[in-house]
Structure formats: C-alpha cells, structure tokens
Amino acid sequence: MPRPTILGLRVSALVDLYRWRLSNHKAQELLAGLGIAIGVALLFGVLVANSSLLGSASQLVHGVTGRAHLQLAARSPEGFEQRIARRVALLKGVRVAAPLLRENAVIVGPKGRESVQLIGVTGAEVVLEGSATRNLGSGALIVAGGLGLPSEVAEHIGAQANEHITLLSAGNAHRIEVRAVLGSQTVGPVADSPIVVGLLGFAQELTGKPRRVNQVLVEPKPGQQRLVEAEMKRIAAGRLDVEPADRELPVLKAAETPTAQSTTLFAAISAMVGFLLALNAMLLTVPERRRFVAEMRQQGFGPRQVLAILLSQAAMLGAAASLVGIVLGYLLSRTLFHQAPSYLTSAFPIGTQPVISLVTVVLAFASGVLATVLASMLPLLDLRGGRRADAVLHESGEAGQSISNRSVVGFGVLGVSLVAAVTVVVLLEPGLSIVGGVVLALATFCLVPCMFVAVVAALRPVSERVKGSMLALAVVELDATATRSVALAGVAALALYGMVAIQGARSDLLSGLDAALVQYLDPADIWVTTDNNFLTVNSFHAEGAPAAIARQPGVASVREYQGQLLDVGTRRLWIRARPPGDRALIQASQLLQGELAQATQRIRRGGWAAVSSGFAAERRLRVGDAFALPSPSGAMRLRVAAITTNVGWAPGAITLNDNDYRSHFQTTDPTALEINLKPGVTPAAGKAQVEGALAGRAGLVVETFNERKARYEESARQGIRSLSEISILLLIATALAIASALSAAIWQRRARLASLKSHGFDSRQLWRSLLIESTILLAVGCLDGAILGIYGHALASRWLKLSVGFPAPFSLGFGLVLLTLAGVICVALAVIALPGLAATRVPPRAGFQE
Amino acid sequence: MSLLSLEHLTKRFPEGRGHTTVLEDLSLQVDAGDFVGIWGMRRSGKTTLLRVAAGRELPDAGSVWFDGHEMTSMSPDRRAALQRRNGIGLLSSDWRPERNNPAVEHVALPLLSDGMSLHEARHPAWKALERVGAAQWAHVPAARLSQSERIRVALAQILVHEPRVLLVDEPAVLPRPSDGAELFDLLRSLGGSSGLAVVIASEDIAPIRKARRLMSLGSGKLRPSDERGTLVPFPERTAARKRSQP
Amino acid sequence: MSSLELRKVIKHYPSGGETVRAVDGVSLSVHPGELVALYGPSGSGKTTLLELAAGLLAPDTGSVHFGGREISRLPPGDSAIYRRRDVGLVFQAFHLISGASALDNAAVKLLADGMTLRKAREQARPWLERVGLGARFDHTPARLSMGERQRIAIARALVNEPRLLLTDEPTGNLDSKRSREILALLRDICEEREIPGLLVTHDPQAIxxxxxxxxLRDGRLREGLDAELALAHSL
Known part of the structure; x- marks a missing residue:
C-alpha cells in the first residue's frame, strides 16, 4: 500500500518532526500557541456575540411561523377581532391561517423571574409545523389548561411540570399550572427562547383581551401567494399590516445595527491584535527556527522539503491553538457576552444562548491557522536562492534586525496619510466611520516606529546628562531597536486605541442616555408601570386605579401615559404618547431642530409630534412638514414639531399628545401612570400611598422618579456592557501577552547581559535598564494608541450622533485614558520584572553560548 | 577522474565596505579511499573550503565536481538529494543537538528526508551508531553526552547517509587530545574498510599528522607538505619565526 | 604597581557524564609593564584561564590575586567593581550593540560606574582614535568590518584606563598589518601605564x-611554545 508523502516526506514523518520540535521547545511553542489562542478567542467571542442576537431571534421567529409566508399584524397593542382570522382562513388560496396573541409578560417561579413573551396558539399553528409548535400535539393539547415553558426558561425560574407559577400580564397576576416543559427534542432551538406557550383562549383570558389577537400567520396554497396577499390587504382595509411572516427579523436587524456595527469594529480590532499577538509569539521563535532550517538543510533536507516541514508545523500549531482559542472564545461568549441588551429584549423575544454557526467557527479557525502560517514565514527567507544553506549558523552579532530609516519614514507617511484620508472621508460621509475606525487602527500601527524614533531622540539628550541612572544604557540599547520591539509596541498601541476609542464613545453614549432619561422621567414624581417594562410599552387595564390613586391625600395629579412599538418599514418606532398635562413633553437635551417652547405648545395643542432624526432623514422631514403613521384607524396625519435624537432607541422615537394617540390607536389602556405629589410629600410617603391604593394589583410596579431612573441607568449600562467587557478583556489579554513576549525577548538577551556584566555592570543596574527600556517601549505604544484612540473616540461619537441619532455629546475622559495607560504599563512591567530579574542574574561570562 | 574534484575555486566574503578573499584559485583532487589532512590557522579558510566542497556554499569562481557531476550548477533540491544518498558528508564541530532527544533519533532524523518514517529510520540509525562505536549511548538524551560522545553521534548522523566522501572540520575542539587521536583512528578505519574518502581540516597539527596526504592552507591557497612531511611556511609568518629563534 | 598572580589554580567543568579539566594546577605571575602571550590549541582552557583572571569564574581550588587582593573570592558586587575599575577585557565574541554607534559602544561600560553618557563619550573618543577609528565614531557595527568591530572592542576595554589588560584573540579577525598595529598598541599600553597584560592568541606574530x-595544553601551563605548536608554525 503506498503511503502518503509530501515532496518525498512521509506524512507520519512530518508529525514525528513536530513531536521532535515539541519535545525540545515546549516553552516557545506554548507561548506562541497562547498568543494565537488569545487572538482567536477574542475574534470568536466577538463574532459569536455579534451573531447571537439575530440568530436567536431568527430561531424563534421561524420556530413560530413555520411554513407561513404572510401575516396580518395589528398596529396597536389592542390587537384586532379574532373573527378576522376566520375571514382570512376562508379565503380561497389559503391553506392555513393561524391566529396568534403575543403579549409581553413576566413569569415568576421559585427560583426567579423572567421577562417572556406569552404566545397564545391554536391547533392551526401546529399545522404550520414551526419547530416551536409542531410537537404540541393535535390542537396544541399538551399545553391545554396551563402553559408550556421552554426548558431553559423553566430551569431559570425553577419551574417544573404540573407545578404552579405566577404570570404577570396587563397589570394582573395569575397563578397558573405548568403543563409541559418543552425540551429541545420537542421545540428544537426554541427551547432556549424567552417565551411561554398557551392556548389562544387561555392567553386572551390572561391578558384581558377576550376574542382578540394581534397576528394571523398565513400559509397560502402553492402559487396563490399574490392572490392571497391582495385579498388580505382588502380585509386589512388600511387598518392592519400585511407583511411577510418573518418581518420581525429585518426589523430587529435594523434595531441592533448600531450595536452590530460597533461590535464589528471591535471584531476587526480584536482580529488585528490577535494577529499581532500571534506574529509576536512567532517572531520570538524565529532565531531558533532559522537554526532549525539550517540544520535540516545540513542533514540533507531539500529547500522544498524544509518549506513543507515549516508550513506543516505552523499549520499544526495554528490548528491546535485555534481550537483552544475557539473553546476559550465560546466560554467567553457564554459567560461575558451572553446577556442580550435589555432594551432589545423588552422589544424583541431574544434568547440568551450564544448561537454558533459553522461559518463563525470556520472563520475563526482559518484566521488562526492563517495568522500562524503567515507569521512563521520569516525563516523561509533563508531558503531564498543564493543564500548559503546554513548561513544562520555562521552569522555573528545579535539577532533581530533594526528597522531602517527608510521604513520608519515610509510607515510614518503611510500612517499620516491614512489618518488624513479617514478624516476627509468621514467628514464627507459619517456613515463610513466604522470603516474609518478600522483604518485608523492600521494607522495607529504604522505610526509606532515613527513615535519610537521620536521618543528615543527626545530622550537622548536627557539620558546623556543623567548620572548613575541606567537611562543612558536603555536608550543606547533602544537605538538598536529590533523589529520585534516595534511589533510589541504596536500591540500595545492597538489595544490602547481600541480601548480608548470604544470606552470614550461608550461613556459619551451613557452620559447622553442619562441626560435623555432624566428628562423623560422628569414630569412625574411616581411612576406606575407593569413589571420589567423598559420602554414603557406594555399596557394594562387601568380600571379604577387612577381614581383610587387620585383620592390619596398626598397625590396632586394622576395622568395616563401610553406607549407602544410600531413597525414602520424596518423601523420599530418607539411611540410615546404623553398626557398633555405633563410639564414637559419633549426632552430638551435631545432637541436637534425646532424651538422648545413652540414645539411643546404645538404638541400639547394636538396634531403635532417630535420625531427622531433618523426617521426624519429617511422621509426628508423638516420642522413644520406633514407626515403619516399607520394606525388601526388608518393613516394618522401629524406635523413635525421638532426633530430629536433617537433618545436612546436606535430605530427612533415619536413623541405625541396622548389625546391624538388615543383617538387614532383606539386604545384606552395606559402603559404607565404618571403621578405628581403635593408639595411637601416625600417620594417615599407618596409611593406608600400609591401602593396602598393599588392593593391587589400584583402585576403593577410603583417606582419613585429616582428608583425608575436607577433602573433605566442600569439597563442602559447593561445594554452596552458587552462593549466594555470586550475592551477590558482585550486590554488584559494584551497586557499579559505583551508581558510574556517581552519577558521571552529579555530572556533571549542573556548573552548580551552576560557580556555587559563582564564589563562590570551589576545585576541591579541591568535590571533597572531593562525595566526602563520596557517602560519606554510600552509607553511609546500606549501613547500612540491613546492619541489615536482619542481621535477615534471623537469620530465614534460623531458617528453615533450623526448616523444613528444617539445622544452622545463628546467629552474627553482624560482620567480614563490615563488610567488605561497606567494600567497596561503597570501590569506589563509587573509581569516583566521577575523574568527580567532572573535574566540579569545570568553569570557574567564572555563566551556565553545559548 | 577523481571522486571529488575542486577546480580553481575562488571565494570572497563581503566585509565592511570591501571584501576579503578566503580561497583563491584553489584546486584539490580527492579519490575514493583517500585520506587528506589540511592544516590551517584560524580564519585561514578551512571551514569555507570544506563547505564549498560539500556544496553548502557556492564559490564565486571555479567548480566542484562529484562523481562526474558538476555540483556547483545543480539546483538546491538536487544537491540535497545527492547529499541524502552516497554523497558528501560534512562533519562540523558546531553541531548542537536538541537537548531532550536520544542519540538514535538524532541519527534517524535525516533519513526522514528520504521518505522514511521515524520508525523505519531507527534501524539504519542504530547500525550507524554501531559503526562509530556509539551504540551504547543510543538512548541517552543528547544533553547528557560529553563533547567527544556528541561528535561520534554527529558522525553517525552523517554516516547514516552512506556518503562516499567525508569532510571533517576541526576535530581539534575535543576537550582531550586523546579523544582527538581516537577519533582520528576511527576515521581512518572507516576510510580503510569501505573506500570512503576522508578529508580532515584542523588548526592543530597533532591529530592530522598521520594523514596519507598532508597539506596546509593559507592566503587562500593549498600547499602540499614536502617529502619529509613538514609543512612549508608562509612568507608572512617568517618574521615571527626569525624573532622567536634566539 | 600591581601584578596579576594565579596560584595553583584548578578549574573543572562537567561535560556530559565526565569532567573536563579546563585549568589543571596553573600558577602564573604577570608583572606590571609586561604583556604575556598564552598559546594553546582550541579547547585547551585558555579562555577559562582568562575568565578566572577577570573574576568571572571562581577556581575550584587555588587563588587569583591582583594588587595584593584575592579577587577569586570577591562577592559579586565587589567583583563587578573590580572589572569595572581595574580590568580591561577584550573577548573573542565582542557582543557589540548592533544599532549603537562605535562611540557609544566604546563608552557604554563607563555608565556602570555612574558616569553620564556625555562624559563617557568624551572619555572614549581618544581611545577610538588611538585604535584607528577616529573617522568612524558614528558608524554602527553593521557598517564596519570584523576588524573594525574588533578595534571597537579593544577601545572599549581601554576606556576605563584599566590597571590590568586581559585579551582573548584580539587579532583573530584582523589582517597581519592591522594585527601588528593592535599588538603594538597593546604592548605600548602595558609599557606606558606599567600594567600587566595577558594575551590569549593563536597568532604567531604575537611572539x-x-x-x-x-x-596551555590539556589544562597545564608550560613556558615557551610546545613542540606540536612549534611544528605547526614551522618554528
């Protein structure tokens, strides 16, 4: 049997050769593998975090819609009559028409509570064969008389089949039996989704919406889709939406685009840092690999065989390290990045499980292997024609070339031109800022050698005059800067760049959101809402509540606030109907166009609304222009009173008078009660009185202004938490990787240290010199990264403001920048100190051989 | 035609802004079973001469012929293939083995280039170690071998290719003179039995005095010893000689 | 005036399973003003002997004295000060800083004694001139020939105005004309400053x-050239 060979080398021989290498160079391979693994982990974690939101939502949407292609959807929380579903079912071309009621709710079990979407289904859904419903049995009998909980949700709240849980919906609490826990064998990937399933009638009862539904999923007969769509439009009569069944996905995609774009920027930076880490790790092994090449050549291996050996070894290392990296990245995505932002979960049913696609795995794996192979190419230069086969064995002097002046200037010019190009492009087209951010990262790297030369030149005159310090020795050594040092400084620069830019933009965004929030909540002293109602869009039956509250002695006034999410195109707009009695209708800090007093007066009068800049730009609206919104009563005509930011909700918001809303959206159920207290009544006392008045309404939550503000702030921070987590992680990984690479570099310099010692330097002097040298090296990288990071931060904030409409006033957080800078340098130095000390303990010898 | 033939070799190295000529129009014929000793001072070009002869390095002028083929015009892969079987082996003193691997693996390793697996290569490796009297160290990690033991393992690593010419660079690095003598005897016995041609270059004359042909290398040229077996001194050294003879 | 004195020095190294007697009972005195040549084949222990004299190694038995002080038993700190103040060392592997100028390379060791770099350069300048590199202060080693690099190493050995000169193959990389110049320089330094000098060499000109x-052969020292070396050099 012929055995597989590559260029005359047995495949098993390639493996044997790698085992050979491993048995002698464990430390180097481990270090290199670690660098690669960290890079791959960062990349993979970010990619998974990035794709999970959509992946999880898509699983659920398709799990429910099954074979349905079309849907009839309500435009208000009030929904529509269930008999409309029956009319649709009777249409000629329709195979199945399945009515659905979907309402946000909260379930409470022995171990905790969770926000879920309550989905009321009929036997018709089962016929659609969506993975969420197809195994519920004929007529969905499994859940009859109670609820079905996906296993993940059940586990989270500690619920078990045939036990009771509490469901909070429409302001009321219900004790309900769990009829079934739906594992993945029953409902597929939906087992991870935040939903509960019940029969439609039961769901209608729980939500207090008898005979009403808010969605009809339609599966047309083959070839009848057009016809059915036209018929459905006739039934909708301009009061309901006829849409593709999975319309929620593009809507969600649009809502999470800013998040996705910023994570993409991060993924790009992580990938770059990862590649540099791998490159650095491999660079450390270059001298020793070159020797290996030479010795292989001496022993009769041909140049192409050596090439095959080197590439196979890099591929093996890369593959192993990438696998480890993917596992690490998976852990990261499960532990750190697993929480979807709560502002999105309150508007979309999004699961918490990382969704890992094959593409992501392959991409991360391939990047890792490719980076390793690329980084291991350097020793191949020795195989060029005309080079002596074993030249490296006969080279004298130090390993590591210094960088020529020409390359320093070349890199510098490239870096400056990149910065200039980014500036011009982004000024003209703010939408390209994310790409600009990636290019800026490249520029950061290009500018490192220049900064390096400049800093060393600036230090030289100082170092020449200082007595007794080892600064002079450090500067003299730095003059001999090897490629490796610049690459290390480059890693520091990139990490700092990412950290400063992202953290800066994040803190701008937070301060913008906080300002928006205070003014949003400011009109009331006490808020009454349903639980876990982040955007204040879940309605409840007010019944006698407002009157009961108004009777309390401390209460000055009670107003009903209404809100909902309205899908217009791919925008899920946040509709905020404010009672005209509110002392402020527009958040002054969010005003971009229009005059505050006049706009407020117009909205209060009726027929006017404040709209977000993104929505306004899409429809080319200016103050005074008229526009229409789809409503259950047909098109609602409004005029633009003011243009605002997106007030923290990426798809945009529309603020109008509650009277206008009520008449067009045909609902009287409030989503919040705003209560003002009489002068002298403390919020706590007021809250107690309101709670007293609401006794028995377990589904309602009473919060003072400050409490609600705190809850919002937490949610806002949680929403962009993954950004800061990634950046901190990036920083820690970078500091450790730099430290280990620097340590290894120092270790390789023992021969020179020994020779300096033979000339009378002592260990402490050399140690000081090494630390000074490392500090300068890191400081240069960090400084470069911080400066460009601040620029990137300014661009990012501008992008948030102009392209996404987020409130993000630019403010330079010098404290944060300095802290980050000091953090990286301190961690790295602390790690370097020990191996540095060990290396300087090398005995002073003259003919020191490695 | 000789087995190995160096013809009019010239080799220069760049140095600073100029270059130095290490070999200048140098020729040497080596036949099967030959035993040549080359004495030269440090930096006289011994190592360069052997490296050029082994095909590790190309001369700036002149040619190297082995068994009727011109090595200097071969592709690197061909030259490597020639080295793999019945070619030219170069034993240099700068061989630094990997610390943790046993001697037998070091000797087996080069055979992987010939398409063997490590498992298959162990047998010929063992035989080669026996030939140089190093079989008893076959399983000792290289780090625990003494310098003279390492040299023998390095020799086995070359013999495993069954070369027809063996070039030996600087056996004088051995820590004890007696080791040098033993190694010399070993090399002579290797040459005698199989027609292997041996060329030894050294800066110390002791180990190579008994070579069949003794030559000295200086100023880029080779000179044969005279009939009495003494080396002809080079002109630039004469001043030193006169002074030191009282 | 101080002499260098080695008294019955023995230094062994483990090598693989056996012990190598690098220096085996050597006694030697080098007096102020004289330059002593030490010949021997490679691996004969010459460099070890030099390292013992520089305090880089401690002998197994015996002692090394300089200026009446036993330097073979100095604590590491004092040993460093001895090398920094009293010794000028030229080694075969000269370990120059590849990106630094010739001047900085020569001056750098003065930093160990707390001198400013500026002062150190001033002090190194005349020595570089003296070894014939006056025109190449700013050149980095990469742009210099091996011989020129060797001369930087020699200048570096002399900048601290040593009271003892220890050199290992200082002419190993030089042509014979440059060799003679360097040898003459080393001899003159020893004579002028009345310091002892020890020269390990292969170069017959050094005589x-x-x-x-x-x-030195097999760790043992003999005055004069031994027969093998004499034959090799046709003396």
Missing amino acids: SFTSRVFT
Missing part, C-alpha cells in the same frame, strides 16, 4: 610583541 610566551 614578537610579548615579553614571555606560555603554552
């Missing part, structure tokens, strides 16, 4: 510049 000649 004409030294006061006495020794041969």
Whole structure:
C-alpha cells in the first residue's frame, strides 16, 4: 500500500518532526500557541456575540411561523377581532391561517423571574409545523389548561411540570399550572427562547383581551401567494399590516445595527491584535527556527522539503491553538457576552444562548491557522536562492534586525496619510466611520516606529546628562531597536486605541442616555408601570386605579401615559404618547431642530409630534412638514414639531399628545401612570400611598422618579456592557501577552547581559535598564494608541450622533485614558520584572553560548 | 577522474565596505579511499573550503565536481538529494543537538528526508551508531553526552547517509587530545574498510599528522607538505619565526 | 604597581557524564609593564584561564590575586567593581550593540560606574582614535568590518584606563598589518601605564610583541611554545 508523502516526506514523518520540535521547545511553542489562542478567542467571542442576537431571534421567529409566508399584524397593542382570522382562513388560496396573541409578560417561579413573551396558539399553528409548535400535539393539547415553558426558561425560574407559577400580564397576576416543559427534542432551538406557550383562549383570558389577537400567520396554497396577499390587504382595509411572516427579523436587524456595527469594529480590532499577538509569539521563535532550517538543510533536507516541514508545523500549531482559542472564545461568549441588551429584549423575544454557526467557527479557525502560517514565514527567507544553506549558523552579532530609516519614514507617511484620508472621508460621509475606525487602527500601527524614533531622540539628550541612572544604557540599547520591539509596541498601541476609542464613545453614549432619561422621567414624581417594562410599552387595564390613586391625600395629579412599538418599514418606532398635562413633553437635551417652547405648545395643542432624526432623514422631514403613521384607524396625519435624537432607541422615537394617540390607536389602556405629589410629600410617603391604593394589583410596579431612573441607568449600562467587557478583556489579554513576549525577548538577551556584566555592570543596574527600556517601549505604544484612540473616540461619537441619532455629546475622559495607560504599563512591567530579574542574574561570562 | 574534484575555486566574503578573499584559485583532487589532512590557522579558510566542497556554499569562481557531476550548477533540491544518498558528508564541530532527544533519533532524523518514517529510520540509525562505536549511548538524551560522545553521534548522523566522501572540520575542539587521536583512528578505519574518502581540516597539527596526504592552507591557497612531511611556511609568518629563534 | 598572580589554580567543568579539566594546577605571575602571550590549541582552557583572571569564574581550588587582593573570592558586587575599575577585557565574541554607534559602544561600560553618557563619550573618543577609528565614531557595527568591530572592542576595554589588560584573540579577525598595529598598541599600553597584560592568541606574530610566551595544553601551563605548536608554525 503506498503511503502518503509530501515532496518525498512521509506524512507520519512530518508529525514525528513536530513531536521532535515539541519535545525540545515546549516553552516557545506554548507561548506562541497562547498568543494565537488569545487572538482567536477574542475574534470568536466577538463574532459569536455579534451573531447571537439575530440568530436567536431568527430561531424563534421561524420556530413560530413555520411554513407561513404572510401575516396580518395589528398596529396597536389592542390587537384586532379574532373573527378576522376566520375571514382570512376562508379565503380561497389559503391553506392555513393561524391566529396568534403575543403579549409581553413576566413569569415568576421559585427560583426567579423572567421577562417572556406569552404566545397564545391554536391547533392551526401546529399545522404550520414551526419547530416551536409542531410537537404540541393535535390542537396544541399538551399545553391545554396551563402553559408550556421552554426548558431553559423553566430551569431559570425553577419551574417544573404540573407545578404552579405566577404570570404577570396587563397589570394582573395569575397563578397558573405548568403543563409541559418543552425540551429541545420537542421545540428544537426554541427551547432556549424567552417565551411561554398557551392556548389562544387561555392567553386572551390572561391578558384581558377576550376574542382578540394581534397576528394571523398565513400559509397560502402553492402559487396563490399574490392572490392571497391582495385579498388580505382588502380585509386589512388600511387598518392592519400585511407583511411577510418573518418581518420581525429585518426589523430587529435594523434595531441592533448600531450595536452590530460597533461590535464589528471591535471584531476587526480584536482580529488585528490577535494577529499581532500571534506574529509576536512567532517572531520570538524565529532565531531558533532559522537554526532549525539550517540544520535540516545540513542533514540533507531539500529547500522544498524544509518549506513543507515549516508550513506543516505552523499549520499544526495554528490548528491546535485555534481550537483552544475557539473553546476559550465560546466560554467567553457564554459567560461575558451572553446577556442580550435589555432594551432589545423588552422589544424583541431574544434568547440568551450564544448561537454558533459553522461559518463563525470556520472563520475563526482559518484566521488562526492563517495568522500562524503567515507569521512563521520569516525563516523561509533563508531558503531564498543564493543564500548559503546554513548561513544562520555562521552569522555573528545579535539577532533581530533594526528597522531602517527608510521604513520608519515610509510607515510614518503611510500612517499620516491614512489618518488624513479617514478624516476627509468621514467628514464627507459619517456613515463610513466604522470603516474609518478600522483604518485608523492600521494607522495607529504604522505610526509606532515613527513615535519610537521620536521618543528615543527626545530622550537622548536627557539620558546623556543623567548620572548613575541606567537611562543612558536603555536608550543606547533602544537605538538598536529590533523589529520585534516595534511589533510589541504596536500591540500595545492597538489595544490602547481600541480601548480608548470604544470606552470614550461608550461613556459619551451613557452620559447622553442619562441626560435623555432624566428628562423623560422628569414630569412625574411616581411612576406606575407593569413589571420589567423598559420602554414603557406594555399596557394594562387601568380600571379604577387612577381614581383610587387620585383620592390619596398626598397625590396632586394622576395622568395616563401610553406607549407602544410600531413597525414602520424596518423601523420599530418607539411611540410615546404623553398626557398633555405633563410639564414637559419633549426632552430638551435631545432637541436637534425646532424651538422648545413652540414645539411643546404645538404638541400639547394636538396634531403635532417630535420625531427622531433618523426617521426624519429617511422621509426628508423638516420642522413644520406633514407626515403619516399607520394606525388601526388608518393613516394618522401629524406635523413635525421638532426633530430629536433617537433618545436612546436606535430605530427612533415619536413623541405625541396622548389625546391624538388615543383617538387614532383606539386604545384606552395606559402603559404607565404618571403621578405628581403635593408639595411637601416625600417620594417615599407618596409611593406608600400609591401602593396602598393599588392593593391587589400584583402585576403593577410603583417606582419613585429616582428608583425608575436607577433602573433605566442600569439597563442602559447593561445594554452596552458587552462593549466594555470586550475592551477590558482585550486590554488584559494584551497586557499579559505583551508581558510574556517581552519577558521571552529579555530572556533571549542573556548573552548580551552576560557580556555587559563582564564589563562590570551589576545585576541591579541591568535590571533597572531593562525595566526602563520596557517602560519606554510600552509607553511609546500606549501613547500612540491613546492619541489615536482619542481621535477615534471623537469620530465614534460623531458617528453615533450623526448616523444613528444617539445622544452622545463628546467629552474627553482624560482620567480614563490615563488610567488605561497606567494600567497596561503597570501590569506589563509587573509581569516583566521577575523574568527580567532572573535574566540579569545570568553569570557574567564572555563566551556565553545559548 | 577523481571522486571529488575542486577546480580553481575562488571565494570572497563581503566585509565592511570591501571584501576579503578566503580561497583563491584553489584546486584539490580527492579519490575514493583517500585520506587528506589540511592544516590551517584560524580564519585561514578551512571551514569555507570544506563547505564549498560539500556544496553548502557556492564559490564565486571555479567548480566542484562529484562523481562526474558538476555540483556547483545543480539546483538546491538536487544537491540535497545527492547529499541524502552516497554523497558528501560534512562533519562540523558546531553541531548542537536538541537537548531532550536520544542519540538514535538524532541519527534517524535525516533519513526522514528520504521518505522514511521515524520508525523505519531507527534501524539504519542504530547500525550507524554501531559503526562509530556509539551504540551504547543510543538512548541517552543528547544533553547528557560529553563533547567527544556528541561528535561520534554527529558522525553517525552523517554516516547514516552512506556518503562516499567525508569532510571533517576541526576535530581539534575535543576537550582531550586523546579523544582527538581516537577519533582520528576511527576515521581512518572507516576510510580503510569501505573506500570512503576522508578529508580532515584542523588548526592543530597533532591529530592530522598521520594523514596519507598532508597539506596546509593559507592566503587562500593549498600547499602540499614536502617529502619529509613538514609543512612549508608562509612568507608572512617568517618574521615571527626569525624573532622567536634566539 | 600591581601584578596579576594565579596560584595553583584548578578549574573543572562537567561535560556530559565526565569532567573536563579546563585549568589543571596553573600558577602564573604577570608583572606590571609586561604583556604575556598564552598559546594553546582550541579547547585547551585558555579562555577559562582568562575568565578566572577577570573574576568571572571562581577556581575550584587555588587563588587569583591582583594588587595584593584575592579577587577569586570577591562577592559579586565587589567583583563587578573590580572589572569595572581595574580590568580591561577584550573577548573573542565582542557582543557589540548592533544599532549603537562605535562611540557609544566604546563608552557604554563607563555608565556602570555612574558616569553620564556625555562624559563617557568624551572619555572614549581618544581611545577610538588611538585604535584607528577616529573617522568612524558614528558608524554602527553593521557598517564596519570584523576588524573594525574588533578595534571597537579593544577601545572599549581601554576606556576605563584599566590597571590590568586581559585579551582573548584580539587579532583573530584582523589582517597581519592591522594585527601588528593592535599588538603594538597593546604592548605600548602595558609599557606606558606599567600594567600587566595577558594575551590569549593563536597568532604567531604575537611572539614578537610579548615579553614571555606560555603554552596551555590539556589544562597545564608550560613556558615557551610546545613542540606540536612549534611544528605547526614551522618554528
């Protein structure tokens, strides 16, 4: 049997050769593998975090819609009559028409509570064969008389089949039996989704919406889709939406685009840092690999065989390290990045499980292997024609070339031109800022050698005059800067760049959101809402509540606030109907166009609304222009009173008078009660009185202004938490990787240290010199990264403001920048100190051989 | 035609802004079973001469012929293939083995280039170690071998290719003179039995005095010893000689 | 005036399973003003002997004295000060800083004694001129020939105005004309400053510049050249 060979080398021989290498160079391979693994982990974690939101939502949407292609959807929380579903079912071309009621709710079990979407289904859904419903049995009998909980949700709240849980919906609490826990064998990937399933009638009862539904999923007969769509439009009569069944996905995609774009920027930076880490790790092994090449050549291996050996070894290392990296990245995505932002979960049913696609795995794996192979190419230069086969064995002097002046200037010019190009492009087209951010990262790297030369030149005159310090020795050594040092400084620069830019933009965004929030909540002293109602869009039956509250002695006034999410195109707009009695209708800090007093007066009068800049730009609206919104009563005509930011909700918001809303959206159920207290009544006392008045309404939550503000702030921070987590992680990984690479570099310099010692330097002097040298090296990288990071931060904030409409006033957080800078340098130095000390303990010898 | 033939070799190295000529129009014929000793001072070009002869390095002028083929015009892969079987082996003193691997693996390793697996290569490796009297160290990690033991393992690593010419660079690095003598005897016995041609270059004359042909290398040229077996001194050294003879 | 004195020095190294007697009972005195040549084949222990004299190694038995002080038992700190103040060392592997100028390379060791770099350069300048590199202060080693690099190493050995000169193959990389110049320089330094100098070499020319000649073979020292070396050099 012929055995597989590559260029005359047995495949098993390639493996044997790698085992050979491993048995002698464990430390180097481990270090290199670690660098690669960290890079791959960062990349993979970010990619998974990035794709999970959509992946999880898509699983659920398709799990429910099954074979349905079309849907009839309500435009208000009030929904529509269930008999409309029956009319649709009777249409000629329709195979199945399945009515659905979907309402946000909260379930409470022995171990905790969770926000879920309550989905009321009929036997018709089962016929659609969506993975969420197809195994519920004929007529969905499994859940009859109670609820079905996906296993993940059940586990989270500690619920078990045939036990009771509490469901909070429409302001009321219900004790309900769990009829079934739906594992993945029953409902597929939906087992991870935040939903509960019940029969439609039961769901209608729980939500207090008898005979009403808010969605009809339609599966047309083959070839009848057009016809059915036209018929459905006739039934909708301009009061309901006829849409593709999975319309929620593009809507969600649009809502999470800013998040996705910023994570993409991060993924790009992580990938770059990862590649540099791998490159650095491999660079450390270059001298020793070159020797290996030479010795292989001496022993009769041909140049192409050596090439095959080197590439196979890099591929093996890369593959192993990438696998480890993917596992690490998976852990990261499960532990750190697993929480979807709560502002999105309150508007979309999004699961918490990382969704890992094959593409992501392959991409991360391939990047890792490719980076390793690329980084291991350097020793191949020795195989060029005309080079002596074993030249490296006969080279004298130090390993590591210094960088020529020409390359320093070349890199510098490239870096400056990149910065200039980014500036011009982004000024003209703010939408390209994310790409600009990636290019800026490249520029950061290009500018490192220049900064390096400049800093060393600036230090030289100082170092020449200082007595007794080892600064002079450090500067003299730095003059001999090897490629490796610049690459290390480059890693520091990139990490700092990412950290400063992202953290800066994040803190701008937070301060913008906080300002928006205070003014949003400011009109009331006490808020009454349903639980876990982040955007204040879940309605409840007010019944006698407002009157009961108004009777309390401390209460000055009670107003009903209404809100909902309205899908217009791919925008899920946040509709905020404010009672005209509110002392402020527009958040002054969010005003971009229009005059505050006049706009407020117009909205209060009726027929006017404040709209977000993104929505306004899409429809080319200016103050005074008229526009229409789809409503259950047909098109609602409004005029633009003011243009605002997106007030923290990426798809945009529309603020109008509650009277206008009520008449067009045909609902009287409030989503919040705003209560003002009489002068002298403390919020706590007021809250107690309101709670007293609401006794028995377990589904309602009473919060003072400050409490609600705190809850919002937490949610806002949680929403962009993954950004800061990634950046901190990036920083820690970078500091450790730099430290280990620097340590290894120092270790390789023992021969020179020994020779300096033979000339009378002592260990402490050399140690000081090494630390000074490392500090300068890191400081240069960090400084470069911080400066460009601040620029990137300014661009990012501008992008948030102009392209996404987020409130993000630019403010330079010098404290944060300095802290980050000091953090990286301190961690790295602390790690370097020990191996540095060990290396300087090398005995002073003259003919020191490695 | 000789087995190995160096013809009019010239080799220069760049140095600073100029270059130095290490070999200048140098020729040497080596036949099967030959035993040549080359004495030269440090930096006289011994190592360069052997490296050029082994095909590790190309001369700036002149040619190297082995068994009727011109090595200097071969592709690197061909030259490597020639080295793999019945070619030219170069034993240099700068061989630094990997610390943790046993001697037998070091000797087996080069055979992987010939398409063997490590498992298959162990047998010929063992035989080669026996030939140089190093079989008893076959399983000792290289780090625990003494310098003279390492040299023998390095020799086995070359013999495993069954070369027809063996070039030996600087056996004088051995820590004890007696080791040098033993190694010399070993090399002579290797040459005698199989027609292997041996060329030894050294800066110390002791180990190579008994070579069949003794030559000295200086100023880029080779000179044969005279009939009495003494080396002809080079002109630039004469001043030193006169002074030191009282 | 101080002499260098080695008294019955023995230094062994483990090598694989056995012990190598690098220096085996050597006694040697080098007096102020004289340059002594030490010949011997490679691996004969010459460099070890030099390292013992520089305090880089401690002997197994015996002692090394300089200026009446036993330097073979100095604590590491004092040993460093001895090398920094009293010794000028030229080694075969000269370990120059590849990106630094010739001047900085020569001056750098003065930093160990707390001198400013500026002062150190001033002090190194005349020495570089003296070894013939006056025109190449700013050149980095990469742009210099091996011989020129060797001369930087020699200048570096002399900048601290040593009271003892220890050199290992200082002419190993030089042509014979440059060799003679360097040998003459080393001899003159020893004579002018009345300091002892020890020269480990292969170079037969060195004999004409030294006061006495020794041969080290198998760790043992003999005055004069031994027969093998004499034959090799056709002396």
